[in-house]
Amino acid sequence: MINRLALPPYPPEPPPGEGFEAWEAEEAGDEALSPDLLAERDATVVALAARALAVRRLLLLWGIAAVAVLGWAAVGLAVRSIEDGGLGLLSGLVALVLAAVLLVPAAVALGLWVRRNQEVRDRLDAWAYLGPEPVTDERVRAHGRSVLWLLPSVALCLAGTAVAGRAATRMDTVTLSATSYALGLGGTLLVTGLLGLVRSVGHQRWAGRLLDPVPVRRGGGAHR
Numbered sequence: 260m261i262n263r264l265a266l267p268p269y270p271p272e273p274p275p276g277e278g279f280e281a282w283e284a285e286e287a288g289d290e291a292l293s294p295d296l297l298a299e300r301d302a303t304v305v306a307l308a309a310r311a312l313a314v315r316r317l318l319l320l321w322g323i324a325a326v327a328v329l330g331w332a333a334v335g336l337a338v339r340s341i342e343d344g345g346l347g348l349l350s351g352l353v354a355l356v357l358a359a360v361l362l363v364p365a366a367v368a369l370g371l372w373v374r375r376n377q378e379v380r381d382r383l384d385a386w387a388y389l390g391p392e393p394v395t396d397e398r399v400r401a402h403g404r405s406v407l408w409l410l411p412s413v414a415l416c417l418a419g420t421a422v423a424g425r426a427a428t429r430m431d432t433v434t435l436s437a438t439s440y441a442l443g444l445g446g447t448l449l450v451t452g453l454l455g456l457v458r459s460v461g462h463q464r465w466a467g468r469l470l471d472p473v474p475v476r477r478g479g480g481a482h483r
Contacts, residue, residue, distance in 0.1 A: 266310075266382060267303050270389045271296075292390040300389050305398045307383045311376070311462055312404035317411075317455060323368045324451040330361030331443025339436035376458065380465075387469055400466040405459045412455030419449030 292300065310316075333354045340351035387394055423445025430438050 266378060267307065267386075269382060269385045270300065270303075292392055297390070297392055300386050300392075301394060301396055303386045304383060304394055305396055307379055307386065308399045308401050308462070308466070309404065311379045311383065312401050312408055312458065314404075314407065316372075316376070317408055320369075320372060320451060320454060323365050323372065324447050326361055326368075327365040327447045328444055330358050330365060331440050331447065333358035333361060334443060335436045335440030337436075338439050339434065342435065373454070383465070394469055397470065399470060401462065405463050408455050408459035412452045412459065415448045415452030416456060417452075419445045419447070419452055421445070423449060 337351045337354035337358060340354060341348060387399075423442055426433075426438050426441030426445060433441075
């Protein structure tokens with residue numbers, strides 16, 4: 260049974276090298292997996308593939324982005340208050356502190372999010388390339404989840420590019436506070452979309468190489 264909270268451990272033996280080519284080169288010489296280990300390998304790979312594109316991971320990414328957007332709104336408010344001068348300087352400093360309270364944790368959370376994704380991918384590689392028997396379960400592709408990640412991510416990329424591009428071309432006609440907020444908003448949307456896009460497309464490419472391998476050329480001198 261795969262724990263929904265904790266990641267499954269690495270396989271009992273390390274994968275035969277890094278990447279698909281190393282697995283192909285070792286295919287002829289590796290011993291076959293036992294039926295129990297093979298079943299565990301297949302179940303773990305399917306579970307990890309689903310976890311790599313879990314809906315909660317996408318929602319978490321959007322939540323982090325929402326906090327960052329609020330942080331950039333505080334930056335815009337701070338800039339406008341400082342521009343007004345007088346008592347606005349004090350409120351501007353307060354808004355800058357609020358911006359830091361929002362943006363710094365968002366950046367840390369995003370780093371942890373990326374690190375967690377890499378941990379899932381490392382375990383996917385380790386289990387998928389454990390032995391010579393290929394993974395054949397089409398559920399590894401997770402097409403439905405990939406589409407769920409892909410479409411909103413493309414929309415966010417387009418929206419972020421439009422907002423940031425519009426702000427950059429209107430810097431002479433709008434206030435500095437509005438420009439800073441628009442650039443922050445556009446950049447946040449763009450980065451969020453790119454992360455989701457890379458996650459979706461990257462998984463599909465990985466699954467395609469795993470399920471549709473190139474035939475092994477046994478006459479060469481391949482090595483690790």
